[in-house]
Amino acid sequence: MPEGHTIHRLAKDYAEAFVTGGPLRVTSPQGKFSDAAALLDRTPLHATDAHGKHLFLGFAEPEPEHADWVHIHLGLFGKVTFGPAPAPPPTDTVRLRLADDTSYVDLRGPATCALITDGEKRAVHDRLGPDPLRPDADPARAYRRISRSRTTIAALLMDQKVIAGVGNVYRAEVLFRHGIDPYRAGRDIRPAQWDAIWADLVALMREGVRHNRIDTVRPEHTPEAMGRPPRVDDHGGEVYVYRRAHLPCHICGGEIRTADLAARNLFWCPACQRP
Numbered sequence: 001m002p003e004g005h006t007i008h009r010l011a012k013d014y015a016e017a018f019v020t021g022g023p024l025r026v027t028s029p030q031g032k033f034s035d036a037a038a039l040l041d042r043t044p045l046h047a048t049d050a051h052g053k054h055l056f057l058g059f060a061e062p063e064p065e066h067a068d069w070v071h072i073h074l075g076l077f078g079k080v081t082f083g084p085a086p087a088p089p090p091t092d093t094v095r096l097r098l099a100d101d102t103s104y105v106d107l108r109g110p111a112t113c114a115l116i117t118d119g120e121k122r123a124v125h126d127r128l129g130p131d132p133l134r135p136d137a138d139p140a141r142a143y144r145r146i147s148r149s150r151t152t153i154a155a156l157l158m159d160q161k162v163i164a165g166v167g168n169v170y171r172a173e174v175l176f177r178h179g180i181d182p183y184r185a186g187r188d189i190r191p192a193q194w195d196a197i198w199a200d201l202v203a204l205m206r207e208g209v210r211h212n213r214i215d216t217v218r219p220e221h222t223p224e225a226m227g228r229p230p231r232v233d234d235h236g237g238e239v240y241v242y243r244r245a246h247l248p249c250h251i252c253g254g255e256i257r258t259a260d261l262a263a264r265n266l267f268w269c270p271a272c273q274r275p
C-alpha cells in the first residue's frame with residue numbers, strides 16, 4: 001500500500017498537469033464511474049488535495065451544492081499513470097481518465113473513487129489524524145491519543161485516525177532512528193520523544209515527496225559512506241530496518257528482526273531499540 005508521500009506526490013502531479021488548464025475530458029472507460037465522469041466532463045480541475053492516503057481532485061462546478069470533489073483511495077491495488085497526449089485507447093481497467101491537449105492520466109484499481117461534496121470531504125479530514133505533510137497538521141492532536149494509549153507505538157503509528165499517511169516503512173524507520181522499541185506503549189512515549197518523531201516524519205516524508213521514494217539513512221550510513229553495496233529491493237531507497245530481516249544492522253552490526261504487528265510485518269533492531 002502506498003504511503004502518504006506517494007499520495008501527496010500524486011496531488012502535485014495532477015495539479016501540475018491539469019490545474020489552471022482548460023476544460024478536461026473526464027471519462028470512465030471501465031464504466032464504474034461513468035455517471036460522475038459525465039457530470040465532470042468538460043469542466044476544469046481547480047485544485048488537488050491530499051490527507052494521509054486520501055487524494056482529492058476538485059472540479060470547478062457552477063452549482064455549489066453539487067458534489068465536486070473526486071475522492072480517491074488507492075488501497076492495495078490502485079495505480080496512476082501519466083502520459084503525453086494523444087492518450088492511447090483506454091483499456092477497460094481504467095476507472096478514471098483525465099485528458100487535455102497536452103497530457104492524460106489514468107487511474108486503475110482504486111479502493112475508492114467517488115464524487116463527494118465539500119461537506120463529505122470535510123468529514124474525511126475530520127476522521128483522519130494529523131498528516132505530517134499537511135501545513136495545517138497539529139501533532140499535539142496525535143499525541144493526546146498516543147499518550148493515553150496502552151497500544152504499542154508501532155501499531156499507533158499505523159492507525160490513520162491517530163496519524164495519517166504513515167505506513168509500514170516510515171513507522172519502522174522512524175522508530176529505529178529514535179531508538180524506540182516498537183512494542184513500547186503509547187503512554188510511555190514522552191512529549192519530547194513525540195516532538196522528535198513528528199519532526200523527523202515531516203522531514204523524511206517531505207524528502208519522500210521530492211524523490212518519490214523512501215530514504216531514511218543518515219549521511220554517515222549511505223552505501224558510499226559505509227563502503228557497502230546499495231540496497232536491492234523493489235521498494236527502492238536506503239533504509240535501516242524495513243525488509244532487512246536477518247541482515248546486520250547498519251549501526252550495531254546485530255541482526256534485524258521481524259514480527260507480525262497490527263497485521264503487517266514489523267522490522268526492528270533489538271539492540272538499538274531497547275525496551
Ligand SMILES: [Zn+2]
Pocket residue numbers: 249250251252253254269270271272273
Ligand atoms: Zn542495531
